Amino acid sequence: MVDAFDSLSLILELIRSGQAVARPALQQASGLGRGIVAERVNLLLDRGLIAEGRLAQANGGRAARELQIRAEAGALLVAYGSLGGFVAGVADLSGHVLASECVACSFAEGPSALMGEIKAIWNRLRPQADIWGIGVGLPAHISFDEATLLDSPSLPTSWTSYHPRRDLSPAFGAQTWVDTDDNMLALGELRVDRTGIKGDFLYMFADLVLGAATVVDGKVYRGAQGAAGNIGHIHSEGADDLCRCGRRGCLEAAVGGEALIHKATMRARAGESARLMERIRDNGGLCVADLGEAAREGDAVAVSLLTEAGRRIGLTLASAVNLFNPSAILVGGSLAATSNLFLAALKTELYRQSLPFVSRDLAVVPATQDVNEMGLVGAAHMVLDQIFNAQSMARWLREGRSPAVLASHL
Numbered sequence: 140m141v142d143a144f145d146s147l148s149l150i151l152e153l154i155r156s157g158q159a160v161a162r163p164a165l166q167q168a169s170g171l172g173r174g175i176v177a178e179r180v181n182l183l184l185d186r187g188l189i190a191e192g193r194l195a196q197a198n199g200g201r202a203a204r205e206l207q208i209r210a211e212a213g214a215l216l217v218a219y220g221s222l223g224g225f226v227a228g229v230a231d232l233s234g235h236v237l238a239s240e241c242v243a244c245s246f247a248e249g250p251s252a253l254m255g256e257i258k259a260i261w262n263r264l265r266p267q268a269d270i271w272g273i274g275v276g277l278p279a280h281i282s283f284d285e286a287t288l289l290d291s292p293s294l295p296t297s298w299t300s301y302h303p304r305r306d307l308s309p310a311f312g313a314q315t316w317v318d319t320d321d322n323m324l325a326l327g328e329l330r331v332d333r334t335g336i337k338g339d340f341l342y343m344f345a346d347l348v349l350g351a352a353t354v355v356d357g358k359v360y361r362g363a364q365g366a367a368g369n370i371g372h373i374h375s376e377g378a379d380d381l382c383r384c385g386r387r388g389c390l391e392a393a394v395g396g397e398a399l400i401h402k403a404t405m406r407a408r409a410g411e412s413a414r415l416m417e418r419i420r421d422n423g424g425l426c427v428a429d430l431g432e433a434a435r436e437g438d439a440v441a442v443s444l445l446t447e448a449g450r451r452i453g454l455t456l457a458s459a460v461n462l463f464n465p466s467a468i469l470v471g472g473s474l475a476a477t478s479n480l481f482l483a484a485l486k487t488e489l490y491r492q493s494l495p496f497v498s499r500d501l502a503v504v505p506a507t508q509d510v511n512e513m514g515l516v517g518a519a520h521m522v523l524d525q526i527f528n529a530q531s532m533a534r535w536l537r538e539g540r541s542p543a544v545l546a547s548h549l
């Protein structure tokens with residue numbers, strides 16, 4: 140019986156991802172017989188999950204009707220945030236974000252204030268369709284099954300007792316899933332596929348903090364405790380800066396965006412950069428984009444800080460490349476957007492310090508610049524992967540209830 144739902148879930152996934160959208164292509168991609176594919180497709184059509192579209196290009200034989208997910212059949216509530224800021228929105232069943240708003244509250248203000256604002260945005264933006272699921276990406280380590288935040292040195296204490304599923308699911312009558320912010324970005328990139336990167340890749344989030352996500356065989360690798368991706372807390376050779384985790388010399392404490400801003404401010408105040416000092420006086424402080432702008436204009440302090448950041452991050456990534464042999468590294472976040480200088484220094488060190496036969500075909504490419512959009516897309520696909528997996532579909536179809544109702548009983 141489980142096999143039937145496995146194949147049903149597989150057929151839906153192939154249609155959802157666009158890998159195969161007509162019956163003959165579904166047979167080929169799934170390896171299932173014609174009769175089974177026809178039966179599963181009819182069931183999905185009958186339940187209103189997919190619809191028939193235009194005639195697909197015929198490849199020798201008869202033209203077949205294209206199938207597509209009925210994106211408007213349900214809606215998802217999604218939110219994504221890193222330490223730099225939060226955004227909340229609504230998405231459809233294809234993972235497309237319909238509307239979103241930035242959240243004024245910060246992570247530091249605690250769960251009650253931040254999630255209160257996110258709930259208000261969701262209530263403003265929610266469409267007529269039933270809510271089928273809720274997906275949230277947070278800058279914390281997450282127990283995925285329990286949807287709880289694990290204790291972490293960088294987590295404000297007010298968050299460790301917060302239970303997103305208990306708070307959000309009853310409020311909107313749909314199940315909630317939560318994962319680490321970096322995992323949302325990697326999943327978003329994987330599904331939107333703007334970069335053409337497939338298979339195994341690493342997403343390097345270079346922003347105020349440094350994090351990474353790993354995609355193995357088309358799935359985000361979360362680790363035994365949901366704590367994979369702590370690249371910012373790998374020791375960086377010769378560094379001695381005190382890190383938020385309590386240790387000294389972590390990569391993030393040396394060259395994370397927050398650390399760079401702190402170092403640039405100190406050096407500007409010491410009279411090393413008139414340009415950065417002017418920016419501090421005008422705006423009351425610096426941001427990562429200021430460093431990029433100053434570097435592009437040749438400011439020596441900004442150039443040295445961004446080059447050092449690229450070099451140290453590249454060196455750390457070289458170890459990860461030797462260990463993991465990914466096909467690509469996507470580099471996203473505000474540091475990645477600063478200048479070519481940062482990315483060039485990162486690539487030089489990465490290729491220099493990794494084994495030639497490991498990095499020979501390695502692509503290092505900038506990720507989508509709008510991390511807020513990508514985070515929301517990732518959160519939507521996290522939910523879709525859960526509500527359309529074989530287990531959920533088995534319960535849903537056996538019990539004859541919609542995913543929204545079923546999910547709230549999971």
Ligand SMILES: [Zn+2]
Nearest residue numbers: 372382384389
């Ligand atoms: Zn650390």
